[in-house]
Structure formats: C-alpha cells, structure tokens
Amino acid sequence: MSRLWLRDLVVGYESGTVLRGVSLDVPHGALVAIVGPSGCGKTTLLRTIAGLMRARSGEIRLNLRMVTTHGIHLAPEKRRIGWVPQDAALFPHLTVAENIAFGLGGGRRAARRAAREDRVAHLLELVGLSALADRTPAQLSGGQAQRVALARALAAKPEVVLLDEPFGALDPLLRGELRAEVRALLTAEGTTGILVTHDQAEALSIADYVAVMNDGEILQFGRPEEVYERPATPWVASFVGDSVFLPAVWHAGTVEGGLGSLSAEWMPASGALSEAMPEDGTSVTVLVRPEQIELAPGDAGSGFWATVTAVSYTGHDALLELLLGNGVRCTSRVPASGLLPVGARVTATVRGPVLAYPLAPE
Amino acid sequence: MSEQVATRSAAATTATAGRRPAPRLLLALALIACAVASIPLVYLVVRAGSGGLDAAITVLFRPRVPQLLLNTVTLATAVTGTCVLIGVPTAFLLARARLPLRRLWAVLAALPLAVPSYLAAYGWLATAPALHGFWASWLVLTLVSVPYVTLPVAAALRAGTTGLDDVARTLGRGPWRAFWLGTWPQIRPATLAGALLVCLYVLSEFGAVSLFRFPVLTTAIQQAYGASFNRSYAAILATVLVLLAILVVLGEQAARGRAARRFGSVAGMARQRVIRLKNWTAPAIALLAVVPALAVGLPVAVLFARLLEAETLRALDVADLGQATLNTLALSAGGALIALLLALPIGVLAARYRGRLVRAVESIGYLALGLPGIVVGLSLVFFSLSVLPGLYQTALVLAFAYGVLFMPKAIGAIRSSTAQVPTSLEDVSRTLGYGKLQTWWLVTARLARPGIAAGGLLVAVTAMKELPATLLLRPTGTDTLAIELWARTDVSAYGAAAPYAATLILVAAVPAFLLSGAGRGRLDGVRT
Numbered sequence: 001m002s003r004l005w006l007r008d009l010v011v012g013y014e015s016g017t018v019l020r021g022v023s024l025d026v027p028h029g030a031l032v033a034i035v036g037p038s039g040c041g042k043t044t045l046l047r048t049i050a051g052l053m054r055a056r057s058g059e060i061r062l063n064l065r066m067v068t069t070h071g072i073h074l075a076p077e078k079r080r081i082g083w084v085p086q087d088a089a090l091f092p093h094l095t096v097a098e099n100i101a102f103g104l105g106g107g108r109r110a111a112r113r114a115a116r117e118d119r120v121a122h123l124l125e126l127v128g129l130s131a132l133a134d135r136t137p138a139q140l141s142g143g144q145a146q147r148v149a150l151a152r153a154l155a156a157k158p159e160v161v162l163l164d165e166p167f168g169a170l171d172p173l174l175r176g177e178l179r180a181e182v183r184a185l186l187t188a189e190g191t192t193g194i195l196v197t198h199d200q201a202e203a204l205s206i207a208d209y210v211a212v213m214n215d216g217e218i219l220q221f222g223r224p225e226e227v228y229e230r231p232a233t234p235w236v237a238s239f240v241g242d243s244v245f246l247p248a249v250w251h252a253g254t255v256e257g258g259l260g261s262l263s264a265e266w267m268p269a270s271g272a273l274s275e276a277m278p279e280d281g282t283s284v285t286v287l288v289r290p291e292q293i294e295l296a297p298g299d300a301g302s303g304f305w306a307t308v309t310a311v312s313y314t315g316h317d318a319l320l321e322l323l324l325g326n327g328v329r330c331t332s333r334v335p336a337s338g339l340l341p342v343g344a345r346v347t348a349t350v351r352g353p354v355l356a357y358p359l360a361p362e
Numbered sequence: 363m364s365e366q367v368a369t370r371s372a373a374a375t376t377a378t379a380g381r382r383p384a385p386r387l388l389l390a391l392a393l394i395a396c397a398v399a400s401i402p403l404v405y406l407v408v409r410a411g412s413g414g415l416d417a418a419i420t421v422l423f424r425p426r427v428p429q430l431l432l433n434t435v436t437l438a439t440a441v442t443g444t445c446v447l448i449g450v451p452t453a454f455l456l457a458r459a460r461l462p463l464r465r466l467w468a469v470l471a472a473l474p475l476a477v478p479s480y481l482a483a484y485g486w487l488a489t490a491p492a493l494h495g496f497w498a499s500w501l502v503l504t505l506v507s508v509p510y511v512t513l514p515v516a517a518a519l520r521a522g523t524t525g526l527d528d529v530a531r532t533l534g535r536g537p538w539r540a541f542w543l544g545t546w547p548q549i550r551p552a553t554l555a556g557a558l559l560v561c562l563y564v565l566s567e568f569g570a571v572s573l574f575r576f577p578v579l580t581t582a583i584q585q586a587y588g589a590s591f592n593r594s595y596a597a598i599l600a601t602v603l604v605l606l607a608i609l610v611v612l613g614e615q616a617a618r619g620r621a622a623r624r625f626g627s628v629a630g631m632a633r634q635r636v637i638r639l640k641n642w643t644a645p646a647i648a649l650l651a652v653v654p655a656l657a658v659g660l661p662v663a664v665l666f667a668r669l670l671e672a673e674t675l676r677a678l679d680v681a682d683l684g685q686a687t688l689n690t691l692a693l694s695a696g697g698a699l700i701a702l703l704l705a706l707p708i709g710v711l712a713a714r715y716r717g718r719l720v721r722a723v724e725s726i727g728y729l730a731l732g733l734p735g736i737v738v739g740l741s742l743v744f745f746s747l748s749v750l751p752g753l754y755q756t757a758l759v760l761a762f763a764y765g766v767l768f769m770p771k772a773i774g775a776i777r778s779s780t781a782q783v784p785t786s787l788e789d790v791s792r793t794l795g796y797g798k799l800q801t802w803w804l805v806t807a808r809l810a811r812p813g814i815a816a817g818g819l820l821v822a823v824t825a826m827k828e829l830p831a832t833l834l835l836r837p838t839g840t841d842t843l844a845i846e847l848w849a850r851t852d853v854s855a856y857g858a859a860a861p862y863a864a865t866l867i868l869v870a871a872v873p874a875f876l877l878s879g880a881g882r883g884r885l886d887g888v889r890t
Contacts, residue, residue, distance in 0.1 A: 050792075081793055083790055083794075089784060089786035102794060103794045103795075105796075153794075
C-alpha cells in the first residue's frame with residue numbers, strides 16, 4: 001500500500017516543460033530523497049505534489065484520494081500535507097508555540113489558545129524546544145527555526161511531509177545532527193516524507209529510498225545502496241558518487257580493458273528493447289568505484305604498476321589519482337591510514353565485479 | 363556558501379511567483395478599481411473630443427499654448443533635477459552617516475511633506491512680497507518636494523548593503539567609484555520612483571504657481587474653467603497635461619525595468635558600514651537643516667509672528683476654526699479609506715504577479731498622479747450631475763476625488779509592503795489548511811499592515827493640503843482648513859489666514875511624524 005503515487009506527471013511554465021512524465025510510488029511511512037542538480041525540476045515536483053503548482057497532465061494520489069487528475073486540481077489547503085521550506089518561513093508575528101499551533105487551524109486567535117494544548121507541548125518536546133516556546137522566530141538560530149518549521153508541518157498529522165532542501169542554509173555540523181533528528185521524528189510520527197536535496201551524500205545517508213532526477217525525469221528510484229552500487233546509467237553513477245569510467249570490450253561476462261580482464265555485470269539502457277547480453281566484442285563503458293581499486297605499496301605481485309599523481313585528502317579517507325603503466329588514468333579511494341605521497345609507486349588491483357554500460361550514442 | 367544558496371533559492375522563488383497566472387478574483391477587483399479610478403480621465407477625453415479635432419488643433423495653435431507648455435516642462439524638469447541633487451545626499455547622510463541627533467534629522471527631513479506648497483509660498487510672499495515667476499516657483503516647489511526623493515532613497519539605503527562597495531574597493535576602485543558601482547544601482551529604482559513623484563507633482567501643481575503668478579498649464583486650465591467657462595479649451599489643455607504625465611510614467615517604467623533586471627537580487631544580506639564624518643559633520647548638518655528651515659521654518663515663523671498680532675487674535679473665530687479642522691480630518695480620512703480600497707487589489711497584483719496586463723493595470727493606477735486636482739474636481743462635478751445627481755455636492759464625492767487623486771501613493775505603499783512578505787510564508791499557510799483569502803488575511807495583510815497604514819496616512823496628509831478639487835467639490839457651507847486659508851491669502855489678508863495655516867500644519871504634522879518612523883524595520887525579524 002503506497003501513501004503517495006504519481007503517474008506520468010507533466011508540469012511546465014509558459015516558457016517550457018519542467019517535468020516530463022514523472023512517475024513515483026512511495027511506500028507507507030518511507031522517507032524518500034529526491035536528488036538532482038539545481039534546475040532539474042525537483043523543487044517543481046515538490047510544489048506540484050503540494051498543490052502549489054498545477055500539473056498539465058498526469059495523476060497524483062495521496063493515500064486513497066486522487067488530488068490531481070485529468071485537469072482536476074485539489075487546492076493545497078485540502079491536501080493534508082506538511083510543507084517545510086528551505087528558509088523555514090516561520091511567521092514572524094507569532095511565537096514558536098503559536099507557529100506550531102497555527103498548523104492546527106483557526107488563525108491567530110485560535111493559535112494563541114491552542115499554543116498551550118498538549119499536541120503543541122508534545123511537538124515542542126519532540127523537537128527539543130520546550131524552553132523556547134515563547135520566543136519569536138527572530139530569536140532562533142537556523143537549526144532551531146528548521147525544527148519549529150518541521151513541528152508546525154507535523155502539527156495537523158499530515159499524511160505526507162514535503163521538505164524542500166531543509167538543511168540547505170545550515171552549516172555542515174548542524175546539518176548532520178538535524179538530519180538524524182528529522183529522520184527520527186518522521187519515524188516517531190509514522191509520517192511519509194519526501195525530501196528534496198542537491199546533496200547526494202545527504203540523500204544516501206538519510207533516506208529509505210532515493211530518486212535521482214535530471215532534466216525533468218526520474219532516472220532511477222531505489223534503495224540508497226541499489227542506487228550507489230547498481231546505478232541505472234553512467235550519469236547517475238557519477239552524480240551519486242566518485243566514478244572511474246574506462247572503455248572496454250565485452251566478452252561473455254567479462255570485460256577486457258585498461259585494468260585487465262574483470263568480471264562484469266551488464267546494465268542495459270533504460271527503455272532498451274531487450275535486456276539480452278551484448279554480443280562478444282561489443283565496445284562498452286565500464287564503471288569502477290574508486291574504493292574497488294585497492295593499492296599495495298611497491299611491487300605486490302599480481303596487479304598493475306601505477307604511480308600516484310595527485311592526492312585529495314578528506315580526513316577519514318583520501319582519493320589518489322593514479323597513472324597506470326599502460327597509460328590509463330584512474331582514481332582510488334584509500335583509508336587515511338593508507339595514504340601515499342605523490343610519486344609513490346604502487347600496485348593496483350580491482351576487487352569485486354564491475355558494471356558495463358552500453359556506449360553513449362554519438 | 364550558505365548565503366549563496368539562500369540568495370539563489372530566494373531568486374528562484376520570486377521567478378516562480380512571477381510566472382503564476384494571477385487569480386481571477388484579484389484581477390477582476392483590480393480592473394474594477396482601475397475603471398473607477400479612470401472616471402475623471404474618461405470624462406476628460408470625452409470633453410476634449412466633443413469639440414472635434416479641428417477645435418482641438420485650433421486650441422493647440424493658439425499663441426499662448428507653446429509658452430504654457432514650455433513653462434510647465436521647464437519648471438517640472440528644474441524642480442525634479444534639484445530634488446534629486448538635494449534628496450540623494452540627504453538620504454545618504456540620514457541612512458549611513460554617524461550624526462548627532464540622528465532621529466531628529468530623520469523627522470525633520472519628512473516634515474516639508476506637512477507643508478502645502480501654497481502655504482510655503484504664502485510664507486515667502488509675506489516675507490518678500492516682490493517674489494514672483496519661475497525662480498520663486500522653482501524655489502518653493504523644490505523645498506516642499508525634496509522628501510519625495512529623500513524618504514524612498516533613505517529607505518532603500520537602510521535595506522541595502524555596503525558589501526558591494528567593499529568588493530569594489532578591494533578591486534581597486536576609489537570610494538566615489540565604489541559608491542557608483544555598489545550602492546547607486548541599489549538606490550537607483552528608489553531615486554527614479556522619487557523623481558517620478560516630484561515630476562508628476564509639479565506638473566499638477568496649482569497653489570504656489572498661482573500665488574507666484576507663473577503661467578503653467580494648470581493655472582491656464584483653472585482660468586479657462588473658472589472665468590470663461592470655456593470647458594473644451596480647458597479639457598484640451600488638460601489632455602496635453604495628461605499626455606505629458608503619461609510620457610513621464612512610461613519613461614520611469616522603462617528605466618526602472620532595466621534597473622530591476624540588473625540588480626534585482628542584490629539586497630539579500632544587509633551588511634552596513636556607518637560613515638564617520640569628522641570634519642564634515644558641520645557641512646552635513648547644514649545640508650540637512652537648510653531644506654526644513656526654508657520649507658517649514660520660515661513659513662511657520664512668519665505665521666506665528668502674524669498669529670500673535672493683536673488684530674489677528676481679536677478676529678479669530680474659534681468655533682469656525684474647530685469646525686474646519688473637523689471637516690478636514692473627516693474628509694481626508696474618508697479619502698484615505700477610499701484610496702486604500704481602490705489601491706488594495708492593484709497593489710497586491712503588482713507586488714505578486716507580472717505580465718503585460720498587470721503592468722497596464724499598475725500604470726492606470728499611477729496615472730492619477732498626472733491628473734491635476736482641478737480636472738478631477740470638475741469632471742466629478744459633471745459626472746455626479748449627469749450620472750448620480752443625488753450625490754452632487756456631497757462629502758462622498760469630495761472624499762472620492764481625494765481617493766482617486768491620491769490612490770497612487772496607496773498603491774506604492776501596498777505594493778512595496780506586500781512584496782516584502784516572503785511568498786514561502788503564504789505557501790506554508792496554504793499547506794496548513796488555509797485558503798487563498800484566509801492566507802492573505804492571516805499572513806500577508808497582517809505582515810504588510812504597517813506599510814499599508816503608512817500609505818493611508820500619506821494619503822490623508824496629502825488630502826488635507828489639497829486645494830483645487832476641494833474648491834470645486836466641497837459641499838456648500840463645508841469649509842476645510844485649506845479652503846479658509848486660500849480664501850484669506852487670495853486677498854492678501856495674511857494675518858487672518860495665520861490661524862488656519864497654523865492649525866493645518868499642526869494637524870498634518872502628526873501623520874507626517876508617524877510616517878517618518880512607521881513601516882521601517884518592521885520586517886527585520888522575518889527569516890528569509
């Protein structure tokens with residue numbers, strides 16, 4: 001049973017189409033991250049689900065209710081969804097408690113009265129801001145404001161909460177902390193969540209499912225590990241993580257290329273007529289994740305000779321640029337303890353199977 | 363990094379809002395308001411056209427007409443230019459310089475708004491009876507119109523950032539060049555808006571120019587209407603005046619459109635440096651003091667000198683004065699209410715939606731600025747006589763004339779205060795279960811309220827000082843302070859005019875004082 005269901009959603013402005021046929025099936029209680037580069041249409045998708053924008057065609061179903069279909073458009077106030085924008089958008093004329101109570105309906109006076117109710121107190125406790133109930137939004141930090149915005153969205157027990165880059169304006173440390181809290185809160189309330197972000201690391205770490213979008217289309221929808229380990233296209237692969245692409249030739253379940261003969265899995269193009277294996281001798285593109293390329297210092301027998309040409313150190317690990325003896329360039333991720341200096345001679349071996357994609361049409 | 367993200371997303375939200383089609387109800391209300399507001403203009407065109415094209419051409423080629431046109435354009439250009447030259451530095455000092463008694467200077471800068479041009483002219487004439495013609499008109503009109511530039515530019519400077527100047531300085535530009543590159547683009551739209559107000563105000567000015575006997579289009583219209591009842595001649599002259607105003611409005615819109623496109627999203631994070639003037643403090647204060655001193659100080663001083671003469675005090679009719687004050691307050695309050703009602707749909711539409719129709723609606727709303735009070739007055743006399751005879755010579759028609767005349771001020775206030783409310787607040791309210799109208803009432807209107815109230819006050823102040831339309835439309839026996847004052851300055855009975863003038867200044871100073879503080883910084887607390 002899915003909570004949110006989209007079918008062939010087309011949305012556009014006068015100037016052009018932004019979403020071209022988006023379909024999505026979000027299971028009950030799941031947290032879905034929609035991730036894509038800026039301008040790919042992810043915020044438009046969220047606004048269309050909220051009813052803040054009209055779809056040209058397509059259907060949206062919330063629980064059992066059809067909210068968008070065949071030109072019918074249910075107003076946002078009737079959809080029972082929660083909305084958390086990037087800027088938090090707290091009402092500056094209301095206190096923290098009144099902001100949350102505003103979500104219970106009835107306007108300002110009712111919000112004043114309701115501000116003392118159990119539901120508001122409960123939510124304030126959930127977001128850890130009970131002590132700040134009577135503050136005004138101007139007196140809150142960015143993280144606190146986002147917590148209040150989330151509590152306000154949850155107040156009326158919506159079926160789905162939509163979060164539009166809720167951590168975008170926060171510093172990285174706060175971001176990680178708030179991410180975990182949001183995750184826990186949505187689980188505690190049993191609410192389905194859709195979160196839009198341009199940060200793939202955030203998407204992979206927080207969500208039950210990830211939808212990768214580009215140019216108005218969803219390229220892949222799946223569990224974070226599926227999307228990372230079996231990306232549907234080379235573009236998705238490079239968007240969700242560091243990638244090494246090498247040209248190679250397919251030969252019955254193995255590929256022959258710059259890193260030697262590797263066992264490979266065939267990834268047919270989406271929409272391809274058959275998922276059949278390619279003929280032997282077909283040119284393919286091979287995806288290797290940098291962490292699959294293991295290094296040993298000096299000459300360790302089997303493997304490829306390589307020289308470290310550049311080091312990008314991140315603290316917990318490092319990315320090493322390699323130049324192989326046969327002229328091929330690739331990247332390897334090593335733990336910080338295995339850090340090697342530029343110019344070091346190493347032996348590279350590839351661990352695990354790699355993925356083979358059809359060549360991009362010229 | 364996070365600032366960049368915030369700015370980018372804010373710009374995206376605005377772009378999204380701009381592409382939404384306007385709701386039908388709002389558009390319908392705005393069109394109705396436009397239709398109501400254009401009654402005087404329509405009547406004017408009908409009158410001007412009734413004589414036929416030949417008559418119009420004959421009138422336009424009368425020897426006096428080119429001279430009147432030249433006088434009008436010269437005066438408007440000279441006053442507008444001088445107001446920008448004085449207003450922008452004044453605003454800069456008020457907003458950015460460290461001055462003793464900062465608050466006092468801000469209040470004083472707004473004070474000339476409270477002085478009607480004919481009252482300032484009366485003060486100067488009482489001091490130097492030989493004053494007349496172009497230079498006298500230029501001086502007095504400049505003095506009373508500088509706040510139209512100072513106030514919006516100071517507001518833009520307060521909302522703006524000096525960050526761009528700093529960047530320009532680090533890129534090797536001197537302070538003046540940096541100001542030109544960093545700050546000027548931010549205050550350009552406000553300067554243009556202020557210049558537009560001044561220019562249109564001078565085009566429709568009547569009181570001071572007639573006291574100084576400087577012949578311009580408005581005074582010629584008044585003469586044609588009043589003396590010879592040659593209404594076609596007057597209507598044709600008035601049409602020329604309206605065409606001039608249209609040119610000015612179109613010019614300002616074209617210039618503002620370019621400015622907005624180029625620097626629309628700059629003023630995100632306000633980071634401001636305060637400038638220490640050191641040795642320049644005394645000249646700066648002199649600049650800040652000279653306009654209020656000459657526009658307000660001198661006429662008031664003259665007034666009170668006259669007021670305290672024994673003869674004046676003996677002739678004073680307190681009951682009459684009280685009645686005139688009450689009439690003034692009631693009529694200007696009614697005018698403000700009507701102006702706000704008419705301006706509300708237009709201002710909200712202009713703040714939230716774009717497109718050709720929206721621009722047209724807004725322009726029609728602003729056109730009343732170019733309609734001389736005398737034209738609005740007479741066209742409403744005939745409109746009420748022929749369409750609604752029951753309303754002829756009632757307070758309602760006069761308040762309606764005020765509403766139509768000063769609607770542009772209300773539109774400006776509503777537009778800018780609505781545009782300051784982030785659309786994301788409205789989005790949140792919608793998803794929390796509140797409908798469009800409920801959201802507008804609970805969120806948008808609630809947050810825009812200080813600005814809308816300021817607009818209403820501004821209309822009230824201006825309506826109190828209005829003269830030509832009041833002369834024509836006042837119900838028989840209902841005298842306002844402005845009417846009583848005018849009746850006495852006309853026959854050079856300066857002493858007898860003093861009590862009414864003093865009361866008018868005091869009554870109009872209250873909203874002017876509120877204006878200088880209201881609507882500023884109320885939205886500082888909004889997280890955007």
